[in-house]
Amino acid sequence: MKKILFVSVSLLFSFMALSFGQVGEKSLKRKVAIGRFSNETQYAKSVFYDKDNDPMGKQASDILSTRLAASEKFLLIERQDYDKIVSELNTSGGISDNIGADYLIIGSITEYGRKTVGTQKVFSSSKEQVVEAGVSIRLVDVSTGMIVYSGEAKGDASAEDKRVMGLGSTADFDATLSDKAISAAISKLVENIINKCMDSTWKAYLLSFDEGVYFVSGGASQGITAGNEFTILERGKKVKNPQTGMMVELPGKNVGKIRIDQLLGSTIADELSMATLIEGVLDNENLDKYYITEIK
Numbered sequence: 001m002k003k004i005l006f007v008s009v010s011l012l013f014s015f016m017a018l019s020f021g022q023v024g025e026k027s028l029k030r031k032v033a034i035g036r037f038s039n040e041t042q043y044a045k046s047v048f049y050d051k052d053n054d055p056m057g058k059q060a061s062d063i064l065s066t067r068l069a070a071s072e073k074f075l076l077i078e079r080q081d082y083d084k085i086v087s088e089l090n091t092s093g094g095i096s097d098n099i100g101a102d103y104l105i106i107g108s109i110t111e112y113g114r115k116t117v118g119t120q121k122v123f124s125s126s127k128e129q130v131v132e133a134g135v136s137i138r139l140v141d142v143s144t145g146m147i148v149y150s151g152e153a154k155g156d157a158s159a160e161d162k163r164v165m166g167l168g169s170t171a172d173f174d175a176t177l178s179d180k181a182i183s184a185a186i187s188k189l190v191e192n193i194i195n196k197c198m199d200s201t202w203k204a205y206l207l208s209f210d211e212g213v214y215f216v217s218g219g220a221s222q223g224i225t226a227g228n229e230f231t232i233l234e235r236g237k238k239v240k241n242p243q244t245g246m247m248v249e250l251p252g253k254n255v256g257k258i259r260i261d262q263l264l265g266s267t268i269a270d271e272l273s274m275a276t277l278i279e280g281v282l283d284n285e286n287l288d289k290y291y292i293t294e295i296k
Contacts, residue, residue, distance in 0.1 A: 036106050039054050068194070102202075115129075136152045144249060148196060151189045203292070205291050213274050214287075215273070226263060231293050233254055235249060257279035259276050
């Protein structure tokens, strides 16, 4: 009996250790830029409305940033200068070197409305404030310029005041309901954004070669650690898709393997990794034709 109990307890602790290991397992973070979140409704638009200083758009962008940051799966890059981003995509051929991100999020508030619903009885009355908001989000793969996810969602929030025999609380319109309605709509889309990004291949780039050492983009903030090994792929040929008119990069070819030896830098902007080539042969004069990814 004791022997059976000992085995059971051992299996329990093994299962717990495995479970905690899976929970604590860190994945490589994707770099995401929130490029634009605009207000496409007529709400809060007056004669002096400035699209570059849109309170509702900024509010939605902040909520989305908070939701994505809470997942601990992304490095967020604020890029509100949308026109400049589009220009960079056009001039760089879809490569993320200038934008500094793997994915670009473009969002808009497509619907917004508020109403007050009241009921009157003999001895009581109630007033319910309701706000409804609709949000649309597109996720763009910066390396290709293709929209990899597009979604819409609606959210609502309400608050109710009640009075009995003339006693009770009354209140003006609750401004926080706008935040809650937009937040509810965005929350419905965040899980899809996370899943789409994490299902896609993580990439980093070879920046330079000097005296046997390769310098790789990214570092500790992305989850890279010394001793990590990555596959090196040579970029596939770019061809034009006749149906969409867009250039598409064919799958890359496995040409080697690299090991991370040391991490440099202290911020997202200046982080680098030093690495050693442990398999394959590279054209060190043309490192821009390669990228690295996780070993599968």
